Amino acid sequence: MWSTNERKQDQGDDNSTQRPVKGLLEKRSKGRPLKRWADDIKELAGKDWLILSQNRDKWKELEEAFTRKGTLVHTNEAYKILVVLPVKVPSQNILCNGYVDNLLRAGHEVTYITPFPRKELPPKFRQIVFDYPDNLMPGNILTIEKILNKSIDVMDMSLIISPFLDGVVHCLRDKNVQNLINDPNESFDAVIIEWLMLHVISGFAAVFQAPLIWSNPAEASWLPLSVVDEVPNPAYAPDILADYFHPYTFWQRAKQLLKQISMPVILYYFNSKTEHHYEEVFVAAGKKKGIALPSMAEVNYNASFMFSNSHVSLGEPIRLPQNFIPIAGYHIDQKPKPLPEDLQKIMDNAKHGVIYFSMGSNIQSRFIPEKMKREFLDMFSKFKQTVLWKFEDVLPDLPSNVHIIKWAPQHSILGE
Incomplete structure (x- = not known):
C-alpha cells in the first residue's frame, strides 16, 4: 500500500495545477523486490522450510512463531479503509459487513458507505448513510410472481443491471456521499467496492488516490474474472446464470462463447450511460483537489485484486489468477449471537x-x-x-x- 504522504506528493511540473493519480497506474521499478515473503519464512525455519512444511505439528509451531514475529514487528500498521455498497441489497450488505467487522477486529479504521445504517457504532468505525428509494430495490422488481408468469426473464442481464444503475446514480447524488467525495481532508489507504458490473463506482478509488479492491459476491465466473485478468476460455469457464454443468456439450460451449461476445456489448451500453456521472462527480471533485483522474475504464480495469465470496472446493473447476482471492465464509460470525x-x-x-x-x-x-x-x-x-x-x-x-x-x-x- 502507498503511504498517505507518498500519495500526496506533487508529481506535476512547475506549471501544472493538477497531480496525476499515484498508486492506480504507476509501475514498480525493474528487478526483483528487495525482500520476498519466503525470505521471512527462511529466517525462522531455515532453507529447508519446504520440507518442514510437510510435518503438520512442526509447521504449526512455525506458524505460531511467525505470527508472534509479525505481531511484534508490525503493531503499528493500521490503515484507513473505505468500503462501498452503492445499492440496497440486504444479502450484499451482509457481505460488506463481513469486511467491516474483520477489518475493525484487525485494528483498522473503516468508513462504510451504505444504505443500511448501523444502530451501534464501534470504535474506529464511521458510516456514510444515504437514502435509497424502495422502488429501486431488486426485491421489488424481480418478484417471484413476475418470474412465474414469465413477465420478466431472469436470464436477461440488462434487467438485473438496470436497477443497479439507477441505484448507483442515486448513491452518487446523495448529499452525504457528495460531502465525503469533495472533502479535501479525506484520504484512504484502500477502497473495497462491491462489484456490480458498473465502471463508474471505481471512481471512489481514483478520487481518493487509493488502491482499488473489487468484491465479487458470487462464485468465480468469466465475467468478474475479465475485470482483473484475461477472459477465460468459454469451453471451460462457467457463466453465473448457466443452467448446465461440466462437461459442456458443443452447443453449450457455443452458447458460452455467444455470451462472452454479447455481454460486453450490453455492459458497454450501460457503462457509456455513466461516463458523464464519472465526470460530474469524481473528475470534478478531483479538479477541486488538484488531481487529474484517469479515464473511467482505466480505473475499472486497474484494480489491485478482487476478493470473492467463493472457494475452489465449492464451485466449478476454473483457472484463477493470483489477484483473484477466494475468501468464502469471511462474513460468517465465528460465534453466532444468541437467538431471541x-x-x-x-x-x-x-x-x-x-x-x-x-x-x-x-x-x-x-x-x-x-x-x-x-x-x-x-x-x-x-x-x-x-x-x-x-x-x-x-x-x-x-x-x-x-x-x-x-x-x-x-x-x-x-x-x-
Whole structure:
C-alpha cells in the first residue's frame, strides 16, 4: 500500500495545477523486490522450510512463531479503509459487513458507505448513510410472481443491471456521499467496492488516490474474472446464470462463447450511460483537489485484486489468477449471537429438528401466488419437523408445526 504522504506528493511540473493519480497506474521499478515473503519464512525455519512444511505439528509451531514475529514487528500498521455498497441489497450488505467487522477486529479504521445504517457504532468505525428509494430495490422488481408468469426473464442481464444503475446514480447524488467525495481532508489507504458490473463506482478509488479492491459476491465466473485478468476460455469457464454443468456439450460451449461476445456489448451500453456521472462527480471533485483522474475504464480495469465470496472446493473447476482471492465464509460470525427468546424456545421445543425455509432477500415470499402459498403450507404440515418460514407478511391458518418470522437471524439459526 502507498503511504498517505507518498500519495500526496506533487508529481506535476512547475506549471501544472493538477497531480496525476499515484498508486492506480504507476509501475514498480525493474528487478526483483528487495525482500520476498519466503525470505521471512527462511529466517525462522531455515532453507529447508519446504520440507518442514510437510510435518503438520512442526509447521504449526512455525506458524505460531511467525505470527508472534509479525505481531511484534508490525503493531503499528493500521490503515484507513473505505468500503462501498452503492445499492440496497440486504444479502450484499451482509457481505460488506463481513469486511467491516474483520477489518475493525484487525485494528483498522473503516468508513462504510451504505444504505443500511448501523444502530451501534464501534470504535474506529464511521458510516456514510444515504437514502435509497424502495422502488429501486431488486426485491421489488424481480418478484417471484413476475418470474412465474414469465413477465420478466431472469436470464436477461440488462434487467438485473438496470436497477443497479439507477441505484448507483442515486448513491452518487446523495448529499452525504457528495460531502465525503469533495472533502479535501479525506484520504484512504484502500477502497473495497462491491462489484456490480458498473465502471463508474471505481471512481471512489481514483478520487481518493487509493488502491482499488473489487468484491465479487458470487462464485468465480468469466465475467468478474475479465475485470482483473484475461477472459477465460468459454469451453471451460462457467457463466453465473448457466443452467448446465461440466462437461459442456458443443452447443453449450457455443452458447458460452455467444455470451462472452454479447455481454460486453450490453455492459458497454450501460457503462457509456455513466461516463458523464464519472465526470460530474469524481473528475470534478478531483479538479477541486488538484488531481487529474484517469479515464473511467482505466480505473475499472486497474484494480489491485478482487476478493470473492467463493472457494475452489465449492464451485466449478476454473483457472484463477493470483489477484483473484477466494475468501468464502469471511462474513460468517465465528460465534453466532444468541437467538431471541421466542426463537430459542421454538428451537428447544423442536423434538424432530428444524427446517429453515427462506427465499432470500431479493425474492420475497410475500409475492408468492396465494395458491402456491397454500401448497407450501400443505406440504409443510406433513413434516414431523418444525418449519421456520421467513415471510415478510402475515400468513393466516398456519399448521401447528409452521412458524412465520419476518426477519431471521440466519447465522444464529443455522449455528444453533
